[in-house]
Amino acid sequence: MEIVHERAAGIDISKRDAKVAVRKPGQRRGTYRTEVKTFGATTAQIRELIGYLNAEKVSVIVMEATSDYWKPFYFLMEEEQLPVILVNAKRARNIPGRKSDVNDATWLAELAAHNLLAASFIPPEPIRHLRDLTRARSAVVHDRTKVYQRLEKFLESSGIKLSSVASSLTGVSSRHMLDALVAGERDPQVLADLSIRSMRRKIPELVEALEGRFTEHHAAMVKLHLHHIDTLDEQLRVLDQMITEAMIPFDQACKALETVPGIGKQTAQVIIAEVGVDMNVFADAAHLASWAGVCPGQNESAGRQRSSHTRGGNVYLRAALGTAALAAIKYKESFLAARYRRLYLRSGGSRALVAIEHTIIVAIWHLLANGEVFKELGPDYYDQHNKDRAKSRAVKELERLGYEVHLDSAA
Missing domain, CATH: 4.10.910 (30s ribosomal protein s13; domain 2)
Structure with missing residues (x-):
């Protein structure tokens, strides 16, 4: 097999250290030897590793994406402009039965020498900072949902069935009633009268739902839950402000994505944070769709096509595309909604929704790569x-x- 890199390095990374294998020419012509060393994972030790790799004059450095432990190694080497690439661990598996840190590093160096590994997509630093913020926001929203769920379960123990009448505990009316319960009000009629707007039509049902055995213990626990929710809401406000500031350089791209049916401001922010704005890293729209995991996999053997499920792509991007697709199909007089209805009849809802996600990601690639404007084709296009x-x-x-x-x- 052709050797592309005469000097290649493979790094197997753990939390405390890294095994570094350098494959280089041997003393005899046409032979190669591999030297393995261990380096720590602190910044000073990583800089020592960088000096070692520079001295060895390696032309490619390969490391596996092991949890988050690869990040200090990759970012410091990137700053020093070393030829480092990150690879998916699934694509660099060693022979079964030979699993060890040293063997893994040696195997990575061997694959790197023959240029058999594809580099993972690592966005530039501004996009990485934006990605940290949007993912943190997603985590906080998830945590807030969990707190509301715990609050709802706890209210059941007091006999307060507010969630059975109100569509959500996150509403203004629900919060007014919960605050009043914590403050000591126990009269169901007074509590129900705190509802506003459309909830006032449900006052008779609320009076029944708000009668229970709500004690001081319940009030103390509900107060803790509400305080936790308020803290998370404040974190979300701070994160939204930071994301808005980080999005300033990408404002035009964000506005372009918002022209696609189903994509709102927050969804556009997540998409830009996950794929960036430079589409040169993806050869075409099909490559981006494959990377995102919204196209069928290929599973053919002996001339027979087997089940080909979609690959597991970027979970944050998939979630954003799913949100966009669900919103897009609600625009009845749109091309995407018409496409969904056509596909739903013969493929079912789940596959039709993935097809809409695929259509949206293809449109995104063209918007960002060519500066094109989204054109609504209309429901009667087909x-x-x-x-x-x-x-x-x-x-x-x-x-x-x-x-x-x-x-x-x-x-």
Whole structure:
């Protein structure tokens, strides 16, 4: 097999140290030897490793994406402009039965020498900072949802069935009633009268739901939960402000993405944080869709096509695309909604939704790569471009309902 890199390094990283294998030419022509050393994971020790790699004059350095332990190694080497690449551990598996840190580092160096590993996508530093913020916001939203769920479960022990009447405990009316309960109010009629707007139509049901055995112990516990929620809300406000400031250089890209049906401001922020704005790292829209995990995998053996599920892509990007797709199909007079309805009939809801996610990510690539403007094709796009098929489908549907159809051209 052709050797692309005469001097290659493979690094197997753990929390405390890293095994570094350097593959280099041996004393005899055409032979190679591998030297393995161990370096610590502190900044000073990583700088020592960088000096060692510079002295060895390696032309490629490969490391596995092991948890978050690769980050200090990668970022320091990136600052020193070393030829470092990060690879997916699944694509660099060693032979079964030979698993050890030293063997893994040696195997990485061997694969790197033959250029058999594809580099993972690592965005530039401004995008990484934005990604940290959007992922932190996602984590805080998740934590807040968990606190509301714990609060709802705890209210059951007091006999307060507020969540059975109110659609959510996150609403203003629900918060007014909970605050009043904590403050000592126990009269269901007074509590129900604190509701506002549409909730006032449910006052009779609220009076029944708010009658329970709410004690001082329950009040203390609910107060803790509400304080926790308020703290998380404040964190979200701070994060939103930081994200807004970090998005200033990418404002035009954000506005372009918001023209796609289903993509709001926060969804656009997450998409930019996960894929960046430079589409040169993806050869075409199909590569981006594959990386995002919104296209079928390939699973063929002996000439037979087997089940090909979508690959597991970036979970944050998949979540954003799922949110966008669910919102897009609600625009009834849109191309995406019409496409979803067509695919739903023959493929089912889940596959149709993934297809909409694929359509959206392809549109995103064109918007960011070519500076194109999203053009709404309209709900009748397919029928206008496939009139014979639309006619045949309509005739079959009428015949299925028991009608005999005769078609005449309009004058």
